Amino acid sequence: MLSQEVLNELIKILGKENVLTSKEDMITYSFDATADMPSQEPDVVVTPDTKEQVVAVVKLANKYQIPLITRGSGTNLSGGTIPIKKGIVLSMLKLDKIVEIDAENLTARVQPGLVIQRLNEAVASYGLIYPPDPGTVTTATMGGSVSECSGGLRGLKYGVTKDYVMGLEVVMANGDVIRTGGKTVKNVSGYDLTKLFTGAEGTLGIITEITVKLIPAPKYRRSMLAIFDNLDKAGKTIADIISNQVIPATLEIMDNVTIRTVENYAKVGLPTDAEAVLILEVDGSIEQVVVNEFNTVQKICKENGAVDIKLAQSDAERDGIFAARRAALPALAQVKPTTVLEDATVPRSKIPEMLKALKNIAKKYNLQIGTFGHAGDGNLHPTILTDESDKEEMERVHKAVDEIFKVAIELGGTLSGEHGIGMAKAKYMEWEFGQEGIAVMQKIKDALDPDHILNPGKMFGGN
Amino acid sequence: MLSQEVLNELIKILGKENVLTSKEDMITYSFDATADMPSQEPDVVVTPDTKEQVVAVVKLANKYQIPLITRGSGTNLSGGTIPIKKGIVLSMLKLDKIVEIDAENLTARVQPGLVIQRLNEAVASYGLIYPPDPGTVTTATMGGSVSECSGGLRGLKYGVTKDYVMGLEVVMANGDVIRTGGKTVKNVSGYDLTKLFTGAEGTLGIITEITVKLIPAPKYRRSMLAIFDNLDKAGKTIADIISNQVIPATLEIMDNVTIRTVENYAKVGLPTDAEAVLILEVDGSIEQVVVNEFNTVQKICKENGAVDIKLAQSDAERDGIFAARRAALPALAQVKPTTVLEDATVPRSKIPEMLKALKNIAKKYNLQIGTFGHAGDGNLHPTILTDESDKEEMERVHKAVDEIFKVAIELGGTLSGEHGIGMAKAKYMEWEFGQEGIAVMQKIKDALDPDHILNPGKMFGGN
Numbered sequence: 001m002l003s004q005e006v007l008n009e010l011i012k013i014l015g016k017e018n019v020l021t022s023k024e025d026m027i028t029y030s031f032d033a034t035a036d037m038p039s040q041e042p043d044v045v046v047t048p049d050t051k052e053q054v055v056a057v058v059k060l061a062n063k064y065q066i067p068l069i070t071r072g073s074g075t076n077l078s079g080g081t082i083p084i085k086k087g088i089v090l091s092m093l094k095l096d097k098i099v100e101i102d103a104e105n106l107t108a109r110v111q112p113g114l115v116i117q118r119l120n121e122a123v124a125s126y127g128l129i130y131p132p133d134p135g136t137v138t139t140a141t142m143g144g145s146v147s148e149c150s151g152g153l154r155g156l157k158y159g160v161t162k163d164y165v166m167g168l169e170v171v172m173a174n175g176d177v178i179r180t181g182g183k184t185v186k187n188v189s190g191y192d193l194t195k196l197f198t199g200a201e202g203t204l205g206i207i208t209e210i211t212v213k214l215i216p217a218p219k220y221r222r223s224m225l226a227i228f229d230n231l232d233k234a235g236k237t238i239a240d241i242i243s244n245q246v247i248p249a250t251l252e253i254m255d256n257v258t259i260r261t262v263e264n265y266a267k268v269g270l271p272t273d274a275e276a277v278l279i280l281e282v283d284g285s286i287e288q289v290v291v292n293e294f295n296t297v298q299k300i301c302k303e304n305g306a307v308d309i310k311l312a313q314s315d316a317e318r319d320g321i322f323a324a325r326r327a328a329l330p331a332l333a334q335v336k337p338t339t340v341l342e343d344a345t346v347p348r349s350k351i352p353e354m355l356k357a358l359k360n361i362a363k364k365y366n367l368q369i370g371t372f373g374h375a376g377d378g379n380l381h382p383t384i385l386t387d388e389s390d391k392e393e394m395e396r397v398h399k400a401v402d403e404i405f406k407v408a409i410e411l412g413g414t415l416s417g418e419h420g421i422g423m424a425k426a427k428y429m430e431w432e433f434g435q436e437g438i439a440v441m442q443k444i445k446d447a448l449d450p451d452h453i454l455n456p457g458k459m460f461g462g463n
Numbered sequence: 464m465l466s467q468e469v470l471n472e473l474i475k476i477l478g479k480e481n482v483l484t485s486k487e488d489m490i491t492y493s494f495d496a497t498a499d500m501p502s503q504e505p506d507v508v509v510t511p512d513t514k515e516q517v518v519a520v521v522k523l524a525n526k527y528q529i530p531l532i533t534r535g536s537g538t539n540l541s542g543g544t545i546p547i548k549k550g551i552v553l554s555m556l557k558l559d560k561i562v563e564i565d566a567e568n569l570t571a572r573v574q575p576g577l578v579i580q581r582l583n584e585a586v587a588s589y590g591l592i593y594p595p596d597p598g599t600v601t602t603a604t605m606g607g608s609v610s611e612c613s614g615g616l617r618g619l620k621y622g623v624t625k626d627y628v629m630g631l632e633v634v635m636a637n638g639d640v641i642r643t644g645g646k647t648v649k650n651v652s653g654y655d656l657t658k659l660f661t662g663a664e665g666t667l668g669i670i671t672e673i674t675v676k677l678i679p680a681p682k683y684r685r686s687m688l689a690i691f692d693n694l695d696k697a698g699k700t701i702a703d704i705i706s707n708q709v710i711p712a713t714l715e716i717m718d719n720v721t722i723r724t725v726e727n728y729a730k731v732g733l734p735t736d737a738e739a740v741l742i743l744e745v746d747g748s749i750e751q752v753v754v755n756e757f758n759t760v761q762k763i764c765k766e767n768g769a770v771d772i773k774l775a776q777s778d779a780e781r782d783g784i785f786a787a788r789r790a791a792l793p794a795l796a797q798v799k800p801t802t803v804l805e806d807a808t809v810p811r812s813k814i815p816e817m818l819k820a821l822k823n824i825a826k827k828y829n830l831q832i833g834t835f836g837h838a839g840d841g842n843l844h845p846t847i848l849t850d851e852s853d854k855e856e857m858e859r860v861h862k863a864v865d866e867i868f869k870v871a872i873e874l875g876g877t878l879s880g881e882h883g884i885g886m887a888k889a890k891y892m893e894w895e896f897g898q899e900g901i902a903v904m905q906k907i908k909d910a911l912d913p914d915h916i917l918n919p920g921k922m923f924g925g926n
Binding site for chain 1: 590640641642646654708812837880897907910
C-alpha cells in the first residue's frame, strides 16, 4: 500500500486523470495473457502522457524504493507484466506516436505505446513493412514487443524483433535517459546496449523511444495448405524445404489435436483425420522467383507423401488458410478453462524429434496437448488444455511442462523462442545457462538496477 | 615485470613452448594494425592449446591482478589489442579448429583462432558461405572479428558479424565458463549476452568458441565499375539504387585521391581524373533476377550521369575491379609513412553531405585525405596520409580527426561502423553516448570484470 504522500506526488507529476487507484483498475492490471500464473494487484497504475513524466515517476519510485512494472497491452505470455511485488504499473499506452518515418534510410522512430499494426498501416504507403508480426499484432505495442523480443509467423525468412531494433531511448533505474544505437546500418560503437535492452522484459530500463528498420514490402506471394497423414512426413518436408534452400516467409505446422479443435471452432474445412497440416507461404519482389519457389515447395510436399495440397487461388482463399492458423490458439483456448501455451524451441533439424517427444509426454501424463507453431524456425507451441481448478491434473501439467523444457534443452534448444522468461520460466533458467550463466545476467541486473525496482520477480524469480 | 613465480606458474599451465618472453616477441606484440597509437610491450605472451589452459591463465591473472589482452591476428584498426597496461597477451591462434559444420541447421561451431577464410573454404563444399568479410579476411581470426564485430564489403546486403553470431562460449574474468545463445534461430531466453560479448573488444570476457549462422552461397553475380566526374552524382546514384529497392551485395566508393593512388600503385586502368568511382555487385540464386537488378543499377548510374561504366565480362575482369578496391588501403598506405584510417559512419542518405564535409576538412587542415568505403551502408573510410614524425602536421591530423567524428555524430552517425572504439576513439565516446550512456557501459564492465583485468585501457580509456 502506497502512502498518501506518494500518491499525491504521483498526482502532481501526472495529473489526477493519469493516476488510477480504483479496485476495478487494480484487478484489470493484476494479470496478463499468461495462464496458470498467480495474479497480483498493483498499488497504483499511472498512464503518462510524456517522457518527462516517465522520468519523474522513475525518480519517485527510486526515492521510495517502489517496484515499477512497465506495461503495454499486457498480451505477453510468460507472466512478464504481472506486478507480483505490487508497486506502480507504468502503462505506456498514451505514448503512442510515430515520431518519424524516414523512407530514405528505411527507418521509423516510434513511441513504445504504439500498436504494431499501426506502424505497418503508416509505412504501407511508402511500400515498406515492419516484418515482426506476433499473433497479437493488432493489440500488442511496440514497447512490449521490443521488451519481449517477439517473434511471429514471418520469423523464418524475416527474423524477429531484435533484427529490426536499431536504436532505443531508455530511462534507467536512476532516472538517467540514454540513447543507444541509431539509424546507421553498421554500428560497433561501445557495447551493444540496444540488443541488451531488447528482450530484457523491462528489468534493466524503461524504453521511451524505438528506432526500427523497415524493409520493402514483398510484391508477390503464394500460399498453400499441405495435408499429411503422418507427423514424420510433415517434419521431413520442413527439413527438405530448407535444405533445398527455399526460405518460405511462413512455414507453420498444426498437429491433429489442433486441427480438430480449429475445425470444430471455425469450420474452415480442415481435414480432421490429418496427422498434421503445414501452412506455407513464399513471397518476394519478382513474380517468377516466387512462382519457382512455390513449385519447389509443392514438389517437396508431394515427394514426402502429402495426401492433399490446397493452393490458395485468391486473396480470400489465402486469408482462409491463415485464419485457420490464427484460430489455433483461440480455438484451443475454448476447449477447456485453462490453456497452458508453451514456447519450446529447438534447432530446426530436431523438429521431428520434438514433435514425437510431445506426443509421448501427452500420453505419459494423460493430457490433451495441441501443438502448432513456427516449425520452419524450430519454434513450437505445445499447448496443454486443462483446468486450473483441477489440482490433480495441474500437477500432471506442471510435470509435463518441466519435461517439455528438459527435452527442448537436451535437443540443443532454448527455453523460449519468442515468449520470454518472465515468471513462467524463471525456474528453468539454470538448465539452459547453469549457475555461472545466470550469475552473469544477475550481475548485469544488479549493476543497472541495484535496488531491483524494475519489474522485480521476473527473469530470475525471487526479487 | 612479472615475477619469476608467475612465469613459472604460466609455464606449468601451458608448457615452456607456449610461454614467450624474448625481447623480439614482446616487440612483435607491442602494436597492432592501427596507426598513430602508442606501442607497449607486454610482460609475456602465452599461446594456449586448450580451453582449459585459457581458464587457468584467466584464474592466474585474476589471482595476481595482471592485465590480460586477448589477441587474434592483430589486424584490428582501433588499437584494441595493444597491451597498453602491459600484462599477459593471450594469443588464440592455436585454438583454430572447426568443431562442427551442421549443414542441416546452417550453422558452424569454431574456435576463436580460426582464420575467417578457412571457415569459408570448409563450408564451400556444402554450398554455404559465412558472409562477413573484412578486408583482412585471409588473416583475421573469427575470435578477433567477433570481438570487434567486423563489417566488410558485403555488409549492405548481408549484414555484419553480429548478424551471424548465434552463440558463444566465454571465459569470464573470474574463470567461470558460460555458454550463450545456441543453434536456434529464435532465442529470447534471458539477456542477449551473445550480442553483448560481440563487439565488446575482449573487455568483458574471453571467447573460446563461436557458433555462427551460414547461408546458401549466391549462385550468380554481376559486377561493374561506374565512373563519375562529380561526387554528388555518385552520392545520388547510391541513394537512388537503394530507393529503387535494389540491395547490391557490394556498393563501394573511392574518391579521386584514392583512385589516383590506387592507379599509381596497381596500374589497374582506373581513370585518374574521375571524381569518384562506384564498385557495384549484385548477386542471388536466380540468374534472371540478378540480371534484372544489374540492368536497373546500370540504368540508375547512367541517369545520374556516370561518364563511363565498365561491366565485368568474366571472373577475371570482376577480380580486377575488386582488386582495385582492395588495393585502396595498401595503395594509400605507401604514399606517406603514416596512414590514419578512420571509420566514420552516417545514415546512408547523409553520404553526399559526409563526402562534402570530408573534402572541406582536408582543405581546412591542408591534409591529404583519401576516402573510400562501404558507401551503400553509410560506412566511409576517410584515410589521412601523413607522417608521424612531423609533429606540426600530426597536430592538424588530430584536429581533422576530431572534426570528422563531430560531423559524423551531427549527421546522426556513429563513431565506428566496423573498427571499434579501442584506444583510438575512447575520447569521443561521450559525444555519442553522453556521460549517462558511458556510465551504463562502465557499470556493465565493472559488474563483469570488477578488477579491470580484461583488456584494460580500451573502450573507455583510463583503466
